Amino acid sequence: MNAMTQDQGLRTLSYAEAIREAMAIAMEADPTVILMGEDIGVYGGAFQVTLDLVDRFGPDRVMDTPISELGGAGVAVGAALTGLKPIFEFQFSDFAMLAMEQIVNQAAKLRYMLGGEASVPVVFRLPSGSGTGAAAQHSQSIEAWFGHVPGLKVLQPSTPEDAKGMLLAALADSDPVMIFEHKLLYKMKGHVPEGSYLTPIGKALVRRTGTDVTIVAGSIMLHRALEAAETLAGDGISAEVIDLRSIRPIDHETILASVRRTGRLMVVYEGVKAFGVGAEISAMVAESDAFDFLDAPILRLGAADAPVPYNPDLERASVPQVETILAAARRLSRREI
């Protein structure tokens, strides 16, 4: 998909394999780590991420839950309260709506409401995003919703290496963590280090340095932004591309430092444009000292203000693509905006 992911001579895994490896490492090392979710056992999960884990760790630690997200998430939160470290998989992130009470009112708040006497070290895994022809109820990107909830951590790995490192970091965290995994990335291959390592939570990463415009993107949008940046370089436009990685907490300083250098900012995300990740980042920059360095309006590229269409052409058109990013960056860099 990108040069960054094709390091020759290094061990490569798919994004899904990297997540599976992280779960296996954690389960080997820590008997309190358990997996829960619909069809994650023998079937291996809707996206085959948990494939074969039930054979290795048995049905007591790899539990199929009934088709009730509220019930399953509730059991996971309860298990976390009582000392286990559950990893709960939502078949589609869209179904997290059914479990909002447990995620937002219970998991996120109990440590605060119990004066720090309890914690909820649960990890929610959420296959997310459009591009699979699964229509409006199975294609959303709702990560920004959870960015609004104090008490949660919200992550968005864009590479196999980060998918593994973030899951291990989430398990090492004593509070609830939500990991949004892009369905189109599951098959992406990339270098993944052996053994256990933690990708720091709340740290963005400059994936490509540049001088003319800063593009902040996460998950699959990172790869589209990097592809656009490569083309832009041929136009003489030097784009700096930042992998957001973590939506909550958000890494202000990496973004601000870049904007101070480039004076131009674009935020690219797959969620609906309005009230999204782009709004938060734009406002954060506008409120900061980096404001003085802005030399053009801030641009947000997000999904259309509509449910994700089923028609594949419309689905594609409804979210930012490489050419959308390219066109916007050109206009921004050529003083047309």
Add this chain to the structure above:
Amino acid sequence: MPVEVILPKVDMDMTHGTLAVWHVAPGDEVAKGAPLFDIETDKAAMEVESPASGRLHFVTARPGDRIAVGTVVALIFAEGEDVVEVAAPATTLPEPVDAPRVAPPAAGARIAPAAPALASPEADGLLRATPAARAAARRAGVTLADVPGTGPQGRIQRDDVTGHFGGHVGVQTGPAPAAAGPTLWSAQPGPLHISHRKGRGVPLVLLHGLGTDSQSWAPLEKALGPDRPLIRIDLPGHGRSPRRRLRGFAELARMMVEAFDEATRAHDQVHLLGHSLGGALALAITDIRARKIASLSLIAPAGLGPEVDAAALTGIIRASRAESLAPWLRRLTATPEGISDDYARAAMKRRADPGLRAAQADMAEVLFPDGVQPFDLRPALSRLECPTALIWGRSDHILPYRHALAAGGDFAIHLLSGAGHIPQVEIPDRVARIVTRHLAGVSPGG
């Protein structure tokens, strides 16, 4: 021409009045006869009606100001008329005296001339500038109202303030346009003049030098042959382009970039050729429109060193008779005897308008203060990536060819014997041969 709004005499013995309130905000429309502002004298308060229909601009008096009768306090521009300052009302605002204070008009009451020719950043009564431009202006102590904006809707961006060209703050070094003193000419609205010659292939854009115009390309055009499409741009105040008040090279370069964009809109790429000041402008254009330039040819370009024979420039520009023009023209060439009296008379005919000469003289003074080239395009030259050829006469008395030898960057240098400052006029065939080969090497068939 805009209609002047003056403070009227409403009392027999009135010498001053106090402006109480504006009824119309700057930039807003007003109909003839509608209330425009209120004034108060020692004896009375009175409403003043608008002398014309149009839009109110260049408001120079604030509520509470005490103003002499007859002072121009604003201009009214008819619908569709370009908002440029024609003859600046040289108003001095006396100290405000105690007077009924009315709510000041909204943000529009700034007193600032609009940037001639560019979309006015103040067209809507608000100054349009990016945060970076504002910060740069604060640091440099520059008044943003004096900076022409090149962004969308005339927005002032950082480069506009810092002076992209040559990297110096170049826009406010010259005299402010309104303070240019007694003058034989006034600024004119409208875009720079662009002329085209049709042909096949990638067009060649031609930028002439100071004190001449696009007609000066005729000998080279003939020598280049009829096939190549040509695009010529007249500098402001030259040829058929409108006259403009300039504050420095950066502002001139921005005007030329704007004209270049307009002239080359239909083409993906063009070849660019500039002579003398036009060479410096070609460098500036290439620096910011790099992708558009297939090749760059510079004939005795300005901007590569401080020295310039300003006496000759001024002599040519100010000469009012063929007899005084001829000696200076001869200084341009390696073979003075080639400039006949008839040639000088013909050249003088094209410079007969004293307004044109005065406008060009002011431009020369702003661009080459104290006989020096203050703008430095060597950094731009060293940054160039397109194939570049410098063509210079060995007997150039105006700009020395050693500027080319001393400059950094990757480019070809052609030093021509038997040529002075205008090789394209002196030895057009040889210059055409070099240019043709240079262009052919860049894009076969182009």
